[in-house]
Amino acid sequence: MASSPLIVHGTALSGHTHRVELLMHLLRLPFRRIDAPVPVRQSAAFLKLNPLGQIPVLQDGDLVLADSNAILVYLARRYDPQGAWLPTGPVDAARVQRWLSLAAGEIAFGPARARIGARFGGTGMPAPLMATLSARVLGFMDGELAQRDFLAGAAPTIADLACYTYVAHAPEGGISLEPYPQVRAWIARIQALPHFVPMPLN
Ligand SMILES: N[C@@H](CCC(=O)N[C@@H](CS)C(=O)NCC(=O)O)C(=O)O
Numbered sequence: 222m223a224s225s226p227l228i229v230h231g232t233a234l235s236g237h238t239h240r241v242e243l244l245m246h247l248l249r250l251p252f253r254r255i256d257a258p259v260p261v262r263q264s265a266a267f268l269k270l271n272p273l274g275q276i277p278v279l280q281d282g283d284l285v286l287a288d289s290n291a292i293l294v295y296l297a298r299r300y301d302p303q304g305a306w307l308p309t310g311p312v313d314a315a316r317v318q319r320w321l322s323l324a325a326g327e328i329a330f331g332p333a334r335a336r337i338g339a340r341f342g343g344t345g346m347p348a349p350l351m352a353t354l355s356a357r358v359l360g361f362m363d364g365e366l367a368q369r370d371f372l373a374g375a376a377p378t379i380a381d382l383a384c385y386t387y388v389a390h391a392p393e394g395g396i397s398l399e400p401y402p403q404v405r406a407w408i409a410r411i412q413a414l415p416h417f418v419p420m421p422l423n
Pocket residue numbers: 235236237238262273274275276277287288289290325
């Protein structure tokens with residue numbers, strides 16, 4: 222258990238923040254969120270926490286850690302004694318890492334950017350490119366999920382949490398999940414996990 226409550230700098234509508242908070246809920250880890258909307262992220266105080274000016278940032282005692290996937294790795298290693306959320310075997314660990322890379326690549330620049338454009342405006346990326354990236358990764362996910370219940374194996378890992386939020390919220394950006402039945406079934410499996418909390422729509 223954490224010696225003092227964990228702190229997450231983030232916002233309620235940030236999918237990157239949600240994936241971190243979701244793992245903390247699933248692990249039953251107490252935490253509090255410090256709201257960090259765009260003007261806060263550009264402040265000198267925040268830039269000391271993360272010079273990239275991005276949320277989420279985790280504070281655990283003296284530790285300050287930025288990047289949602291890095292935070293997932295830390296929390297899983299530090300607070301999941303069973304190691305279920307981040308397996309250690311070479312093949313299993315590599316399978317998880319592959320999905321973390323897709324979460325920071327095709328998913329971040331496909332469905333996540335499309336949602337930002339639709340909801341907040343101004344992604345600086347052409348819509349056809351976001352649609353192409355989305356179709357490529359969602360088609361791949363659908364095929365993989367036809368073979369197993371979760372992205373990296375039979376049980377959920379941080380791979381699923383890293384990918385879940387922006388895939389589940391893809392329709393907000395005009396990316397339909399209708400063509401991807403296995404992805405929709407996987408979303409339902411994630412949402413059925415004990416202590417799951419959704420990212421709000423508004
Ligand atoms: N690779 C980072 C990306 C985080 C990210 O893009 N966060 C957004 C909000 S959801 C942000 O802070 N954007 C501000 C910016 O990039 O300047 C992570 O996984 O944490």
